[in-house]
Amino acid sequence: MLSDLGQEWKENLMNFDDWTKGRSETKNVHLGRKHGAYGKDDNEAAHIDMLMDGAEDFRTKYVGMIYQNYDAGKDKYIEELLIASQV
Numbered sequence: 001m002l003s004d005l006g007q008e009w010k011e012n013l014m015n016f017d018d019w020t021k022g023r024s025e026t027k028n029v030h031l032g033r034k035h036g037a038y039g040k041d042d043n044e045a046a047h048i049d050m051l052m053d054g055a056e057d058f059r060t061k062y063v064g065m066i067y068q069n070y071d072a073g074k075d076k077y078i079e080e081l082l083i084a085s086q087v
Contacts, residue, residue: 001028001031001032001035001037002031002035004037005035005036005037007035025052025056028052029049029052032048033045061077062077065077
């Protein structure tokens with residue numbers, strides 16, 4: 001993201017425990033706002049927030065189904081996903 005915005009950056013490698021601290025979407029929001037890539041106004045920023053929240057909702061449900069209830073839950077998950085996509 002920073003390269004796309006023409007910003008200089010230094011790659012700092014970290015161990016897994018440090019990497020898992022904090023939510024990646026929070027880090028992306030911060031970088032986007034700081035470097036002018038978070039919409040041109042509050043309305044666009046709100047749309048970006050809605051898209052990010054929707055993606056997080058999708059990811060959370062998907063991960064829960066995959067790792068906790070795949071065999072019994074996949075058909076229900078797909079059905080609910082199809083219904084939600086028609087709204």
